[in-house]
Amino acid sequence: MTAASPNPRRALRILRILWRIQRMALLALSAHKARSAFVIAAVAMGVAALTVIVASVDGARRKALEIVDFFGPDAVMVLGGDIENRPVGQRVYTLTWADARAVSRSLPGAYAVLPMRSIRQITLKYGNRNHESPVVVGATENYARAWNWPLAEGRDLSEEDVARGAKVALIGDEPARQLFGDASPLGRTIMVKNLPVQIVGRLAYRGLSGGGSDVTIDDRVIMPITTLTQRFNLDRKYFRGLRVKFHDPALIDTHKDNLRALLRHLHHLGPTDNDDFTIISASEILKFLTAFTGGLVAFLGITAGVAIVVGGFVLANLMFLSVSERKVEIGLRKAVGASGAAITAQFLSEALYLTLAGSLCGVALGVALGESLSRLGLLQLRLSPKVFVLSLAAAVAIALVFGLRPARKAAAMDPIEALRGGGD
Structure with missing residues (x-):
C-alpha cells in the first residue's frame, strides 16, 4: 500500500x-x-x-x-603590599633590588625578571605640541620582550641604558601620534615634564583599554628605571612591581608557589604572617x-x-x-x-x-x-x-x-x- x-x-x-x-x-x-x-x-x-x-x-x-593574552600565560606579576586583604597601614613598597636579584639567580624556571616603577599624569612636550600621558614607566632592559609587546620601529631598552641612567625612552602609539602625527618619533627628543628624553623605540599598537573610553594601554612612555628614580627623586631601593617570566607555562602554579616561598624567606615572614606582596598570574586575572x-x-x-x-x-x-x-x-x-x-x-x-x-x-x-x-x-x-x-x-x-x-x-x-x- x-x-x-x-x-x-x-x-x-x-x-x-x-x-x-x-x-x-x-x-x-x-x-x-x-x-x-x-x-x-x-x-x-x-x-x-x-x-x-x-x-x-x-x-x-x-x-x-x-587582557589575558597580553599578560601572557608564562608570566606572573608581583606587586608590593597585600592588595587582597589590604591591612590598615600596610606598606606597598616592599620589593627591593635584592629581591629581584635573588629571583633572577635562585628561582627555578625563571628566565626574565623585570622590576618596574611608575609616575602618573606627566605632560609630554615636543615643539608646540603637548600631551598629558597617564603613566610613565621605569623598567630594566628588554621591556618589550618581557611584555610580549612588538616594536613598530627602533630598539628596546638595553642593559647599558639602565646602567648609565640614560635619557632614552620607548614611546607608546598614542603619545607618538599626538606628538608626531604620522612622522617617525625615532631619534626625536621630547620633554617628559622637564626632562629631555630621546626616543629609541616605538611600541606597536595594542588597543587595550586601561580604564575609561579615552585611556588605553598604548598611552605610556617607558624609560630606564634608574633614569626615572634619579631624575624624579624617587626612592631607589624599592620598586612597585616585578614581572617574572618562566620557561614552562604548564608549571605556572608550581612556579608561583616557589616564588611565594622565596619572597617570604627574603622578607623574613613567619608562618602566621600574611604576605606583604601579591602574586598575580593570567589565571587570577581570568578568574x-x-x-x-x-x-x-x-x-x-x-x-x-x-x-x-x-x-x-x-x-x-x-x-x-x-x-x-x-x-x-x-x-x-x-x-x-x-x-x-x-x-x-x-x-x-x-x-x-x-x-x-x-x-x-x-x-x-x-x-x-x-x-x-x-x-x-x-x-x-x-x-x-x-x-x-x-x-x-x-x-x-x-x-x-x-x-x-x-x-x-x-x-x-x-x-x-x-x-x-x-x-x-
Whole structure:
C-alpha cells in the first residue's frame, strides 16, 4: 500500500486560510494604533535591556581574553603590599633590588625578571605640541620582550641604558601620534615634564583599554628605571612591581608557589604572617574578570527579565481588553464557521506581530544605548548575531506565553453569547 500523495487543493486552501488570518490580524492591529504602539514600546524596553546585557557580556569576555593574552600565560606579576586583604597601614613598597636579584639567580624556571616603577599624569612636550600621558614607566632592559609587546620601529631598552641612567625612552602609539602625527618619533627628543628624553623605540599598537573610553594601554612612555628614580627623586631601593617570566607555562602554579616561598624567606615572614606582596598570574586575572562578568550578567539579567515580564503583562492585559471589546467580531466569525483554532491563530498572530515589532525597536534602542555607554567608558559592547537571535526568541516567547491565554479565551467564546454581550 502506497502513501497517499498530498492534495494540492487542500494545501492551497490551508494557505488561503492562513493568509486570511494574517490579513485580519494586521487589520485589527492597524485599527488600534495607540494600543499597538503601547505594547510595542513595553516589549522594546525589555528587549533593549536584553540587547545591552548580551552585548556587554560578550564585550567583557572578549576584553578578558585580550587582557589575558597580553599578560601572557608564562608570566606572573608581583606587586608590593597585600592588595587582597589590604591591612590598615600596610606598606606597598616592599620589593627591593635584592629581591629581584635573588629571583633572577635562585628561582627555578625563571628566565626574565623585570622590576618596574611608575609616575602618573606627566605632560609630554615636543615643539608646540603637548600631551598629558597617564603613566610613565621605569623598567630594566628588554621591556618589550618581557611584555610580549612588538616594536613598530627602533630598539628596546638595553642593559647599558639602565646602567648609565640614560635619557632614552620607548614611546607608546598614542603619545607618538599626538606628538608626531604620522612622522617617525625615532631619534626625536621630547620633554617628559622637564626632562629631555630621546626616543629609541616605538611600541606597536595594542588597543587595550586601561580604564575609561579615552585611556588605553598604548598611552605610556617607558624609560630606564634608574633614569626615572634619579631624575624624579624617587626612592631607589624599592620598586612597585616585578614581572617574572618562566620557561614552562604548564608549571605556572608550581612556579608561583616557589616564588611565594622565596619572597617570604627574603622578607623574613613567619608562618602566621600574611604576605606583604601579591602574586598575580593570567589565571587570577581570568578568574576575577569571569566573576565580574558573572555579577554583570546577574544584575543586568534581572533587570532585563523584569523588563521583559512587564512587557508581557502589558501585552496580556491589552489583549484581554481587546478580546472584550471585539466580542461582536468574534461572534460573527464563529457564526459563519470560523474554527476555534483559526480564532486562536489570529490573536496569537496579532501578539507575535506586536512583539516582533517591539523586538526590532528594542534592538535598535539597545544598540543606541550601548553606544552611549561605550562612549562614556561605562561598558564595552560587542554586537553579534546572537543578539538578534535572542531578541527574536524573546519576542516569540512573550507572544506565546502572554498571548496564548487571551487567544484561547477568544476561541472559547460562544457565538450567541458573544453577539448578545456585544449588543448590551
